[in-house]
Amino acid sequence: MLSVDDVTFSYVAGAPVLADIDFKVASGEVVAIVGRNGAGKSTLLRLLNGLFQPESGAIIVAGNATSDTPVHILARSIGTVFQAPEQQIFNPRVRDEIAFGPKQLGLTGATLEARIAEVLERIGLASEADAHPLDLDQSARRMVAIGSVLAMQPPILLLDEAQRGLDKTAITRLSTIIETEKARGTAVILVCHDMDFVARQADRVLGLARGRLAANLPTKAFFTDKALTASIGVEVPDVLALSEALALPPTLTPAAFADAYMARERT
Numbered sequence: 001m002l003s004v005d006d007v008t009f010s011y012v013a014g015a016p017v018l019a020d021i022d023f024k025v026a027s028g029e030v031v032a033i034v035g036r037n038g039a040g041k042s043t044l045l046r047l048l049n050g051l052f053q054p055e056s057g058a059i060i061v062a063g064n065a066t067s068d069t070p071v072h073i074l075a076r077s078i079g080t081v082f083q084a085p086e087q088q089i090f091n092p093r094v095r096d097e098i099a100f101g102p103k104q105l106g107l108t109g110a111t112l113e114a115r116i117a118e119v120l121e122r123i124g125l126a127s128e129a130d131a132h133p134l135d136l137d138q139s140a141r142r143m144v145a146i147g148s149v150l151a152m153q154p155p156i157l158l159l160d161e162a163q164r165g166l167d168k169t170a171i172t173r174l175s176t177i178i179e180t181e182k183a184r185g186t187a188v189i190l191v192c193h194d195m196d197f198v199a200r201q202a203d204r205v206l207g208l209a210r211g212r213l214a215a216n217l218p219t220k221a222f223f224t225d226k227a228l229t230a231s232i233g234v235e236v237p238d239v240l241a242l243s244e245a246l247a248l249p250p251t252l253t254p255a256a257f258a259d260a261y262m263a264r265e266r267t
């Protein structure tokens with residue numbers, strides 16, 4: 001679904017901030033991009049959605065090279081929820097913000113209404129369809145912005161710190177959205193500093209360090225390699241630290257932790 005082939009990028013000639021980046025993301029995979037501040041995560045995200053072009057190498061998004069596909073066409077294949085996306089809302093009603101993308105795709109009538117209704121339900125704002133987005137709280141505004149991208153049904157979804165600042169209910173809703181997208185075959189890419197969220201949601205972790213891809217591993221293999229997580233500069237998820245402190249098998253989710261704990265209690 002997404003292929004990044006030996007990509008290098010520089011803001012200043014001769015000083016690459018990303019070098020030799022090579023990975024693929026398949027349909028139905030949830031992949032997290034992690035790394036210290038300045039490691040190159042946001043730059044990579046802007047290469048994936050075509051806002052920046054590689055200095056060398058190639059990026060293929062759902063069959064289209066970003067180098068020869070206009071950004072607005074790429075956006076049909078790769079939907080991006082930028083950081084603080086609630087600041088980019090520009091329609092006066094929640095339903096209009098959700099409808100904007102599908103209308104650009106040519107949806108009308110009952111098909112359009114069904115798409116809007118489905119998204120409003122998923123983001124938990126069916127009863128706020130006629131509200132002004134700026135009258136909603138921050139979590140709800142963020143959900144409107146996420147909904148406006150979901151409404152396009154892109155086969156690849158990029159979420160840049162979408163969980164940051166959400167209340168608990170909205171985080172649970174976002175988790176459900178990611179799980180549903182995965183089940184539908186969407187490739188989901190999370191740029192994320194919250195390792196508990198990464199542990200719960202991601203199938204695989206890409207670790208960036210000083211502009212290089214220092215890890216490309218299944219989530220459990222990544223987080224249980226202490227030397228690797230330390231060199232990339234990310235925390236160990238709380239639930240994994242707890243399972244290790246209690247000498248349980250490593251677990252990444254509260255449910256898996258509870259199962260491991262109960263299994264030991266029964267023996």
Ligand SMILES: Nc1ncnc2c1ncn2[C@@H]1O[C@H](COP(=O)(O)OP(=O)(O)OP(=O)(O)O)[C@@H](O)[C@H]1O
Pocket residue numbers: 011012017035036037038039040041042043044
């Ligand atoms: N517009 C720019 N011009 C020059 N250098 C830049 C520009 N934007 C970012 N950089 C540099 O590129 C490198 C990668 O930055 P980037 O924002 O991609 O990192 P990041 O991993 O997303 O960081 P954060 O977690 O803080 O968002 C950093 O050294 C940064 O200072």
